[in-house]
Structures are given as C-alpha cells and as structure tokens.
Amino acid sequence: MTTTSEATLEAQIEELDEKTSIAAASLKMARKQPVGVAGLTVVILMIVAALFAPWLTPYHPEYNDFASMLTSPNGDYWMGTDQFGRDIFTRILFGARTALMVGFVAATIGAVAGLVLGVASAYFGGLFDLILQRVMDVFMAFPLIILAMAVVATLGPGTQNVIIAITIPFIPQCARVVRSNALAIREIPYVDAARALGFGHTRIILRHMAPNVVAPFLILFTAFVGQAILLEASLSYLGMGVQEPTPAWGLMLQGGAEEYAESAAWVAIWPGVAISLAVFGFNLFGDALRDTLDPRLRSR
C-alpha cells in the first residue's frame, strides 16, 4: 500500500516536473538572475517601442511644428520639442527602430562571420590559422571608432554604410574568442569521427563544431548589440552616421545638445537617457546570460 502510493507520488512529482520544466526554469532564472530579467525587460520595452512607435504617439517624427520650437516638456509634448519643433518623445520612439536595426544587423553579421572564421581558423590550423590571426591582429590594433570612421569616410555616410562600418571591427573580436573555444573542441573525438565518416570541411565546421561554441557566441552577440548601438550613436553624433531627418539618438544630440544645453536641457538629456538605458539593458541581459551559460561561473 505504502509502496504504491509512494510510487504514484513519485510519478506525479516527475510528471509535475516535466510539465512545469520550462516555466519553472524561467522562474528559477528570474529568481537567480533578477538583474538579467531587468535587462531583458528593458530590451523588450525597447522592441515594443520600436514596433508600435506610430501608435504610441500622435506625431510624425519628421513633422516640424515651427510654432513651438524648443518647448519645454508639457502635456502635449511629454519630453519637449527640439530646435526644429519636432516632438522629442516621438523621435526617441522612432529612434529605437534605427538603434535596434543597426544593433541587430551589425551584431548578427559581425558575430556570424566571426563565428565561421574563428571555427575555421581553429579547425584548419597551420598556415591558414597563422595568416588569419595576423590579419585579425591588425584590425584589433585600431581603436574601434577610428576603424569605423575610416570605413564611413570611404563609403560615405548613411544608415547602410554605418552598419558595414560597425560590423567590420566586430568580426575579429568574435573570431578571436570563438577560435580559442573551438581549439578545445577540435580535440574531442567526435570531430575525428565526423572526419573519418568522410564529411566535408564545411559540414564539420558548420554542423559539428559551430553549435558547440554557441555559449560564448551568444554572450558576445548581446554585448555586440549594445556596443553597436553605442557606436552608431557616436558616429551619428560626429555627423558621420545616420543622416537627418532620420530619427536616431546620436543624431538628436548632434545639432543642438551642447548649444541649448543650458536653456533647453531636455534636448540634451532624453536621447542620452535612451542610449544609456538601451545599452544598459543589453549588457545586463548579456551578463546574466554569461553567468547562466558559462560552466565555470555556474556552480557557486
């Protein structure tokens, strides 16, 4: 009698465990990583702002209301207006689109290219590895902003070229980290097994090795999105990035921020808050992700 009830109880617990595993896991993560969840919340808020921007505000981001230039924040203009009479809140919302697009596209291309190059470099080794590493060294020796500026100067400003300029410095950074992880994986017998089965290099690199470096890859990816948003803002601030009248946070700081800092502080404050919050969110989330995924940090 007791044994059967115990058995059913165990089965029930097991069933319960399986049913709630995803929910429980997320809850467990939320409890263990409150900071990470806060970061994720910011990221989700930003995505919502970007997606539903037109429905969240009555204004158009490029609409000039010359009757109310540099209005201080009030009921109509929550964050005030800039020197061209454009609603700052609206431009912040639409700016999230630019930031997210540049951030995700640059991070994705940069990280994926770095992943493939890094794994290939570790897999082939020898001369290929040596030459690739030397080339990476050259790119790594340039300050990020200088490399990005040189690329923008070559290609000309504009959103698309800014993405390219931001992507290029990411590739060696990602390749370096992925390579060191992949070097360890190459020594595991299943790679030999795959080779013994006669699989091609491409298949081994993409299907067998790349999935095993996903943890460092994901951590880098979230960091890259934050970095890309910051770099885009810096380039736009210098006038070498996204061009007017496209709403972008860095650009909003370029024209009037310093000039009007004293008389109309809201022009200078809000875009910076938006940039900081966005990058903050991605970094917090990335940190929590690292703590969760990195086996060396996990059991503490």
Place this chain on the structure above:
Amino acid sequence: MIPTLIGAGILVFFLMRLIPGDVCELRFAGTGLYVDQEQIDVCRKNLGIDRPIFIQFTDFMIGFFTFDFGESMWTGKPILEEVGLRFELSLQVAIMATLVAIVIAIPLGAISAIHQDTWLDYAVRTFSIAGIAIPSFWFGIMIILGLLIFTNWATGIPWMPPIQYKPIWVDPIHNISQLIWPAVATGYRYSAVATRMTRSALLEVLREDYIRTARAKGLVEKIVINRHALKNAMLPVVTIIGIEFAFLMGGLVVTEQVFNLNGLGKLFVESVDNHDYAMTQALVMLVVLIFVVTNFAIDLCYAWLDPRIRYS
C-alpha cells in the same frame, strides 16, 4: 610587432585611397572657382600622388620606419610638428583618464569581490555596467550642464571649463580645470571594464589554496587581501588598463569633440575630412605603434607581477 605595423600600413594606405576624390580636387573645390585639369595635375605632381601606387606605398613605409613622415598634404606643415602640438594634450588626457579609471576600478572591484552577492556587490556591478552603457560624449555634455547649473546656484555666475589649452607647467590650475572633465568622462567609462576584471580576477584568486593558507596562519584579512590576493589578481587588470590606455590615445575622438579640445582625435577627423593621406596615415600608424609598444610593456609588467613568468 613589425607585421602588425606593416599590415596596419597596408590597411590605412589603401582605405584612404578608396575614398572618392583626392586632396587636390577637394582643395580646388573649396575655392568655388573654375579650375582646369592642368592645375589639379600640377597639385598632384607636387604632392607626389600621381606616381604609381606601389611606389607611393613603398615610400610611405620607408618613411615610417625611418621616422620621416613628410608634410601634411593639406597645410603643408611638417607632420611631426602638427602631431607634436596635439600629442601633449591627448597624452595628458589619456594619462589622467587612466588614473581616474584605476582609482575607481581597483577599490570598487575589490569591494565587489569581497562582498560577493551582497547588495554592495550588486550596487558596484550596476555602477560599472552603467559606465559601459553611458556614452562618454553624452556624459561629457551632462558634466558641462551640471557644472553650469551648480556654479550658477552656488556663486550666481555660471562657470565653464576654459577653452584655451595651456600646458600644465605653464598654468597648472588652468590646465587641470580644463582637462579633468574629459578625463572623468572617459575615465568612468574605462573604469567599468577594469572594475569587472578586478572583481572576477580577485574572485578566482580568493579561492586559491595559498589564500586559505594565509588565513589559516592567522593573518589579518586586510593583509590577506592587499598583499596576497590583490597583487596576484592584478595580471588581467593590468592588461585591460594597458590596452585601454593605448586605445585612449587615438580613441578620444568623440570626447574631444564635446569638450572642444584640439587633440589627436580632432586632427584625425580633420585630416580624414580633407583627404590628407599623409597625415591620416601618420596618425593611424602612431596609434597602432602606441598600441603595439603598450602591449610589449604589458608583457614586461607580467614578469614583475608574477615571478613565475620569466622571459629568456
């Protein structure tokens, strides 16, 4: 070291020549007058950019390794002179920013590691992530704004940092009151990475056997941390601080813009704008050279910090 420099030379040389339009076209376009092809050709001939590209490149590389950078293609002044004028300012800001970063990073990182997973740890980590997230140029604008508001409130007269640069040995107060703000703006940002590095390195060291031994023999916790743990945790921190310092020399572009400083970053932006090949190349090579030399210095520091590392 040498291959990196040559590689950087190749990269910047060809990147600059990919930019549409050269310095001669740009110069005459600026006058707004009609110019015939002949004048442009003469200008190109004078600057030597009509020669085959391979000869130009060899010339540039030989010039670099013999420290003969030539003249700016835009102003015609010797590059060493133009760079020298600004090098002092950029170097001072970089040193001050690094000092700010060290002063913030090492104590905070240590506190955070010693009190791991307490509210103190969370506060320090949030503070340091904020440092990475806040753009230094915006932080700079906020500092200026804060100074204006504060001085206006305190004395009734709004005060701004001086615009004119004076070397520190000419007028130290003037110099510091101008350059401390950009140093704080960038230093806070750079301290963030170093704080996190100090924290994680110290956490690792604190789990070592020799720390347990030190505690077991009854050493005061303060000595355990300061003498035994911190010094051994400094290895990765020194690396990060060194690399940051190297990058600061050329990477101050945006901060210089905010504070209107006439440093290397501003010179770089100007020379890219003017398609001044010679100047841009020289500046990039200088930044890469500083980076490479700093890396070498970091390697030497390792041996001092960790006696187990010896270079033969």
